[in-house]
Structures are given as structure tokens and as C-alpha cells.
Amino acid sequence: MTSVLSSVDQRTNLVGQNRLELLLFRLQGPQFFGINVFKVREVLPCPALNSLPGAHNHVRGVAHVRGEPITVIDLSAATGGKPLVDLKTAFILVTEYNRHVQAFLVGNVERIVNVNWSEMLPPPAGVGRSHYMTAVTRIEGRMVQVIDVEKVFSEISPMQEEISESVKQAAEQIDLKDITVLVADDSAVARNQVRRALESMGVHVELVNDGKQALDWLVNKAGQTDNLAAQVPLLISDIEMPEMDGYTLTAEVRQNDKLKGIHVILHSSLSGVFNEVMIKKVGADQFIAKFHPDELASAVQKWLQPQLEQQPG
Incomplete structure (x- = not known):
């Protein structure tokens, strides 16, 4: 599955054309979720995780990826669902954004799709403030929710927000x-x-x-x-x-x-x-x-x- 991102460098020509590529994945069940490919450094089958005493309860442990220790967050649990159980079939999305590298544990990785930003719509009215979506879209007739990974990470590791x-x-x-x-x-x-x-x-x-x-x-x-x-x-x-x-x-x-x-x-x-x-x-x-x-x-x-x-x- 690492090869799914092997041509990221070729995708920069989408930038400025109001287009993006979404990496589709599932947490538990049939629902599709998405994340911008440019946030994803690598996709791997879930490696062995080392426990991290005192960590946030949504942190499943630390993975060592190419010599680098990376915190692994259970994305299902962090967005209000049940924790993922079968790590043998799970994947991690190694992401880099907001000046941090972290990994998200997901149930299954599907594929990459090319969409226009005009097809990405704001979350429906009435879903409240506690949701974890930044946008929704339809891919081949199926609803895809784009997860607000910034919100997820900020709840687990709050940032310094005060000006000096x-x-x-x-x-x-x-x-x-x-x-x-x-x-x-x-x-x-x-x-x-x-x-x-x-x-x-x-x-x-x-x-x-x-x-x-x-x-x-x-x-x-x-x-x-x-x-x-x-x-x-x-x-x-x-x-x-x-x-x-x-x-x-x-x-x-x-x-x-x-x-x-x-x-x-x-x-x-x-x-x-x-x-x-x-x-x-x-x-x-x-x-x-x-x-x-x-x-x-x-x-x-x-x-x-x-x-x-x-x-x-």
C-alpha cells in the first residue's frame, strides 16, 4: 500500500487548478472517509506499537517508522467511534501537517481519487459543532466525509495559541x-x-x-x-x-x-x-x-x- 503514494511528486500539477486528490479509507463499517494526499507522507500496514504510559487515551502507542518514533492515534476513537480492535489488518497513515508528524490508525485503505474543490461541500447544516468533518463529497454515488485532522490533533495535543x-x-x-x-x-x-x-x-x-x-x-x-x-x-x-x-x-x-x-x-x-x-x-x-x-x-x-x-x- 506504500506504493499508493509513490507518485505524489507528480500530483503537484493539480495545485492551482482548484483540484485535489483524496486518499479514501474506512474506520469501521462501510463509511468512506478522506484525507488530502498532500498531508500523507506514507501508508503502511500497522506495525508493532509500543505503549506510551500516561498518553491520551486515543493514542494507541508509538511506531518506529524508518528509525523515527511516531505517535499513533486511533482515528475511530478520536472521532467518537469505538477503538479499532484488529490491528493485524489495520493500517497507519503517517501524516505531516501543522509542523508535526503523527500517524492515524485506520481500518482499511481504499484508493486515491481526483476531485475538484467545487465538488467538496461544507458539512450539512444541523450537524452541530462536535463533528469532525471539514467537507463532504460523493464518489461514485457514495458519501465521503473529509475528516478535520487538525481538530483531532489539537484535542490530543493542544497547541500554544498565545502571542508573546x-x-x-x-x-x-x-x-x-x-x-x-x-x-x-x-x-x-x-x-x-x-x-x-x-x-x-x-x-x-x-x-x-x-x-x-x-x-x-x-x-x-x-x-x-x-x-x-x-x-x-x-x-x-x-x-x-x-x-x-x-x-x-x-x-x-x-x-x-x-x-x-x-x-x-x-x-x-x-x-x-x-x-x-x-x-x-x-x-x-x-x-x-x-x-x-x-x-x-x-x-x-x-x-x-x-x-x-x-x-x-
């Missing part, structure tokens, strides 16, 4: 009272992390769930003012989002005369060389890997300061 005092003090030198920063991210965990970080600096934040919502919000705002960039000088966007990804959103912003003056930070759990290439291709100002509050806050100051200095006093 030195960064806050630097932010106090900037008058932010008439400024709005738009944040687009399909993960509620990520949206709230960014919101808390920016609000602690005194920045007014508007939140949307995907690229299409962000573009609609900006176009609507642009219709109400002659200089949108003075009011909304910065967009912070995730890359992988349903309906419209962050690369496509950035390209749309740059091609719109009323929006192109807005700075764009792509803030993503994805990492890799292709990010740097795509940043230049679509015209984003900066890429920041999730989630380091001081790094994000410093970038916000960097792009807001020149914009504010240009405003009439």
Missing part, C-alpha cells in the same frame, strides 16, 4: 481600530486560533468558511467603497477548502481590479516546496505554516504597517 508579550507590544504601536482582516478557513479550530491571536492584538476579524465565501464577501464589500484595501488590507486564507481553494481564491483576488490591492497570506497546514512555487504563481504575499501565533502576528504587522502609513492622517 513582545509581539503584542509591537502591535500596540499600530492604530488598528478601522481595520478588518478577513480569515478564510474550513477548520473551526484553525479559524478560532487565528481569531484569538489577532483579536489579542486589537485587530477586528471577519471569519468565513471557504474560498467562495471569502470571494463573495470581498466582492460585496468592494461594491460599498472606492478603496477596499484601506478597510480590508489583509486576507489570511487556508489553502485546502471546499468549493474554492486558497490558491484559486488568491488568483481571483489578483485578477479583480477592486481587490488586487489586498495583501494575501496563505496560512496552511500543508508544507512542501510546491507552496513557494504556487505563492509566486498566484500572487500571494506570503506563506506561513500553521500554527505559530508569533509568526502569524508578526506577518500581520508587516503587511498592515505600510498600508496604514499610506492612509491620510
